Amino acid sequence: MESIQRSARVLVLRSITGEYWAPLGTWVVREATRNAMKGPKTACATLQAGVDTASRLLGFSHWRPHSRLIPELMTQKTLFDF
Numbered sequence: 001m002e003s004i005q006r007s008a009r010v011l012v013l014r015s016i017t018g019e020y021w022a023p024l025g026t027w028v029v030r031e032a033t034r035n036a037m038k039g040p041k042t043a044c045a046t047l048q049a050g051v052d053t054a055s056r057l058l059g060f061s062h063w064r065p066h067s068r069l070i071p072e073l074m075t076q077k078t079l080f081d082f
Contacts, residue, residue, distance in 0.1 A: 009073070011050045012036070015058055047073055 001008055012033060042057075044050035051070060055061035064070065 011054055013054050
């Protein structure tokens with residue numbers, strides 16, 4: 001992205017199931033993120049499309065009201081707004 005002078009956002013969600021019984025620390029999240037970034041990506045045109053896609057892939061959307069970042073990103077102004 002830097003070589004073409006563009007920026008992007010990445011929405012990362014971690015679904016914790018009953019199989020995850022022992023919290024192992026931040027290295028687990030770091031390694032899971034590293035592996036996820038090596039895998040296939042899904043490009044979305046808007047943040048709302050990304051949220052909808054994430055909810056569909058997870059199979060539920062009740063994570064959305066607990067997010068503090070999504071509402072901030074949806075109301076954040078960019079240079080194009082001025």
